Amino acid sequence: MNNWTAKARKLAGILVVPAWRAALRRHRVAAGVEHARVLRNLGPVATVVDIGANRGQFALAARHCFPQARIVSFEPLAGPAALYRAVFAGDDRARLVEAAVGPEPGEATIHVSARDDSSSLLPITARQNALFPGTAEVGTATIRVARLADEVPAADRVASALLKLDVQGFELPALAGCEGVLEHFAWVYVECSFMELYAGQSLADEVIAWLRERGLRLAGVYNMSYDSDGRAVQADFLFGR
Numbered sequence: 001m002n003n004w005t006a007k008a009r010k011l012a013g014i015l016v017v018p019a020w021r022a023a024l025r026r027h028r029v030a031a032g033v034e035h036a037r038v039l040r041n042l043g044p045v046a047t048v049v050d051i052g053a054n055r056g057q058f059a060l061a062a063r064h065c066f067p068q069a070r071i072v073s074f075e076p077l078a079g080p081a082a083l084y085r086a087v088f089a090g091d092d093r094a095r096l097v098e099a100a101v102g103p104e105p106g107e108a109t110i111h112v113s114a115r116d117d118s119s120s121l122l123p124i125t126a127r128q129n130a131l132f133p134g135t136a137e138v139g140t141a142t143i144r145v146a147r148l149a150d151e152v153p154a155a156d157r158v159a160s161a162l163l164k165l166d167v168q169g170f171e172l173p174a175l176a177g178c179e180g181v182l183e184h185f186a187w188v189y190v191e192c193s194f195m196e197l198y199a200g201q202s203l204a205d206e207v208i209a210w211l212r213e214r215g216l217r218l219a220g221v222y223n224m225s226y227d228s229d230g231r232a233v234q235a236d237f238l239f240g241r
Contacts, residue, residue, distance in 0.1 A: 010034070023060055023087050031060035034223050035189075038238060039065040039162075042187055046158045049148065049185075050074065051101045051174055052166035054117045056084040059094060062162075069093070072152050076100040076143035080116055097151050099144040100167070103176040112139045120168035122198035131197070131227055148178045158184065165190040169198030171207050186241055188216050193234040204237065211239050 013033035014020040020031035035058055046069055048062045053073035062071055071094040075081045081098045088094040100108065100121060113119045118135035129136040163185040167174045171190055188211060192204035208218055216239040224235040
């Protein structure tokens with residue numbers, strides 16, 4: 001499937017769901033249609049923790065699949081966070097924490113991409129921009145870092161909870177920031193890379209091994225992307241207990 005065909009299919013999927021259509025029309029936020037295809041097969045989910053929320057693309061898909069779920073999203077950049085709040089302004093079961101998740105609370109420097117959903121707490125490599133043109137670094141910002149246990153109430157840590165991470169190479173430090181509460185999640189859904197796109201990042205096999213040691217086994221691989229030579233670049237990985 002070429003890029004234009006994929007975009008056309010995504011747009012068609014967005015237009016059939018009123019809430020997604022409204023988010024696109026009013027705020028230019030495109031719901032994560034590709035994730036909805038995965039989420040709808042998980043069964044009931046009472047809480048969604050969305051780390052790396054950006055403008056709420058994943059949260060829109062989660063809300064559609066789990067209408068009654070509590071959604072707690074984390075987004076450290078002020079611009080995308082403001083758009084998230086606009087998209088979910090009428091949703092009292094969705095909450096945004098304006099922070100990244102990491103092993104220790106405090107502050108950190110984030111490398112801001114020209115396309116803000118590609119920003120990372122790790123330096124952006126030339127390979128990232130070559131594979132995904134328009135994602136080069138344009139600056140840095142100081143952001144807040146929090147631990148998950150300090151921001152998500154115990155009442156929201158239930159057996160039917162889903163943890164999602166899309167943190168541009170920062171997967172293992174972010175997961176370390178979830179230690180102590182990770183056992184409360186039935187599912188973990190995380191974007192991982194097969195090649196280094198952000199300097200010093202852990203690759204897919206390391207993330208798989210880390211989660212397996214904590215009782216979460218790989219249940220599926222979705223939304224694979226490839227380079228021009230047919231090599232796998234990254235994908236979304238679903239883990240379950």
